[in-house]
Amino acid sequence: MDFRFTPEEEAFRQEVRDWLKDNLPESWVGDRFSRERDPQTWNVYREFAGRLATKNWVAPAWPVQYGGLGLSVMQQLIFNEEMSYHQAPIGYSTIGVGWAGPTVIVYGTEEQKRKHLGGITSAETMWCQGFSEPGAGSDLASLKTRAVRDGDDYVINGQKIWTSGAHYADWMILLARTDTEAPKHKGISYFLVDMKTPGITVRPLIDMMDNHGFNEVFFENARVSRDSLLGEENRGWYMATTTLDFERSSIGGAVGARRLLEDLVAYARETRLNGERLVDEVRVRTRLADAAVDAEMGELLSYRVASLQSRGLVPNYESSIAKLFNTDMQLRLAIAGLEIMGLYGQLTPESRWVPLKGRLERQYLWQTGMVVGGGTPEIQKNIIAMRGLGMPRQ
Numbered sequence: 001m002d003f004r005f006t007p008e009e010e011a012f013r014q015e016v017r018d019w020l021k022d023n024l025p026e027s028w029v030g031d032r033f034s035r036e037r038d039p040q041t042w043n044v045y046r047e048f049a050g051r052l053a054t055k056n057w058v059a060p061a062w063p064v065q066y067g068g069l070g071l072s073v074m075q076q077l078i079f080n081e082e083m084s085y086h087q088a089p090i091g092y093s094t095i096g097v098g099w100a101g102p103t104v105i106v107y108g109t110e111e112q113k114r115k116h117l118g119g120i121t122s123a124e125t126m127w128c129q130g131f132s133e134p135g136a137g138s139d140l141a142s143l144k145t146r147a148v149r150d151g152d153d154y155v156i157n158g159q160k161i162w163t164s165g166a167h168y169a170d171w172m173i174l175l176a177r178t179d180t181e182a183p184k185h186k187g188i189s190y191f192l193v194d195m196k197t198p199g200i201t202v203r204p205l206i207d208m209m210d211n212h213g214f215n216e217v218f219f220e221n222a223r224v225s226r227d228s229l230l231g232e233e234n235r236g237w238y239m240a241t242t243t244l245d246f247e248r249s250s251i252g253g254a255v256g257a258r259r260l261l262e263d264l265v266a267y268a269r270e271t272r273l274n275g276e277r278l279v280d281e282v283r284v285r286t287r288l289a290d291a292a293v294d295a296e297m298g299e300l301l302s303y304r305v306a307s308l309q310s311r312g313l314v315p316n317y318e319s320s321i322a323k324l325f326n327t328d329m330q331l332r333l334a335i336a337g338l339e340i341m342g343l344y345g346q347l348t349p350e351s352r353w354v355p356l357k358g359r360l361e362r363q364y365l366w367q368t369g370m371v372v373g374g375g376t377p378e379i380q381k382n383i384i385a386m387r388g389l390g391m392p393r394q
């Protein structure tokens with residue numbers, strides 16, 4: 001196996017790096033985590049997405065006719081790696097570009113593609129994902145939100161939870177039950193819903209980082225037209241699994257761990273405890289070496305997913321392996337950093353004594369959520385056991 005990139009791919013990497021040098025917002029570089037609680041941060045994301053749009057780089061791997069550049073999967077991997085390594089503010093379009101858009105490309109009518117894809121690639125519309133409910137997370141198919149046909153419309157009632165970014169989103173990918181008699185997987189439909197629809201209420205949920213990232217979303221007789229339905233009625237579950245495959249296969253993010261590790265190594269070199277450099281302590285060296293091996297493995301698992309995609313295959317349990325390993329690896333890295341820094345590591349970004357702008361404390365809390373979002377470790381392991389190892393369903 002050859003892990004080297006081609007000269008063209010390396011040239012593309014350099015182009016992305018050069019562009020980032022000129023376009024990463026001044027106030028953002030190296031200071032992301034101290035700004036996260038500032039409500040203005042959202043404007044940074046929005047503005048950066050607008051800059052990407054001028055290069056057609058919001059969804060560069062999408063086909064040209066849908067507003068992308070038709071880049072190869074490997075170029076997309078490189079692009080994601082550079083954005084992740086440089087901690088670029090790209091959260092604005094994650095759901096639209098990564099999950100909603102690709103599902104519309106696969107299952108949408110021409111009209112739906114025309115209506116939605118251009119807004120995503122021009123960074124004019126932002127999407128959220130209304131899948132989870134208070135009683136339906138891992139067991140998503142037991143969701144209870146109802147969509148009932150009424151003439152040319154569907155009338156939606158129910159509640160979603162943990163809806164990331166719903167307070168900014170223009171559109172939602174929504175799963176709702178359209179048949180209560182059918183087996184639970186066969187009575188679900190997939191909708192593309194305008195968040196301005198009367199009857200939709202978004203209420204904030206404040207997370208343990210003290211941030212407003214996700215929400216509860218309530219539907220009270222929210223009326224949407226029939227052309228909001230994606231694909232066939234009652235076939236939503238199968239489209240949702242496609243969305244989740246896209247969600248879990250997020251390639252290139254593992255490189256963010258390499259950046260944090262490099263910064264931790266620099267910190268351990270520069271910091272002295274009782275006259276000794278931290279990096280000279282065996283305990284610290286071992287932790288950093290383990291983290292380096294971990295980060296390398298995370299990247300290789302991402303490469304495996306990208307390599308399958310580049311051959312036109314749809315990664316499935318391979319995405320679950322990468323998701324399971326990479327989210328846990330980044331959490332382990334945060335824990336290693338916190339241990340190396342001792343009590344200083346627990347300081348929040350606002351503290352004048354905080355090392356590395358408080359990234360470790362933030363990373364620890366953030367990554368704890370990332371392990372759960374997109375499916376918990378147990379759910380990933382079930383997928384790996386059944387689809388990867390061929391073991392029977394419990």
Ligand SMILES: Cc1cc2nc3c(=O)[nH]c(=O)nc-3n(C[C@H](O)[C@H](O)[C@H](O)COP(=O)(O)OP(=O)(O)OC[C@H]3O[C@@H](n4cnc5c(N)ncnc54)[C@H](O)[C@@H]3O)c2cc1C
Nearest residue numbers: 129130131132137138162163164369372373374375376378
């Ligand atoms: C940061 C973050 C962002 C999120 N954003 C969104 C979003 O934008 N949109 C959205 O729809 N959802 C979102 N979610 C919700 C996420 O998808 C769910 O939290 C996740 O699927 C788990 O569901 P749950 O929270 O209901 O936990 P539960 O399903 O209740 O799980 C509780 C525990 O039981 C275990 N468990 C459950 N079933 C099994 C099983 N069959 N075998 C073994 N163990 C099992 C789980 O592993 C877990 O440990 C987000 C979550 C987080 C943390």
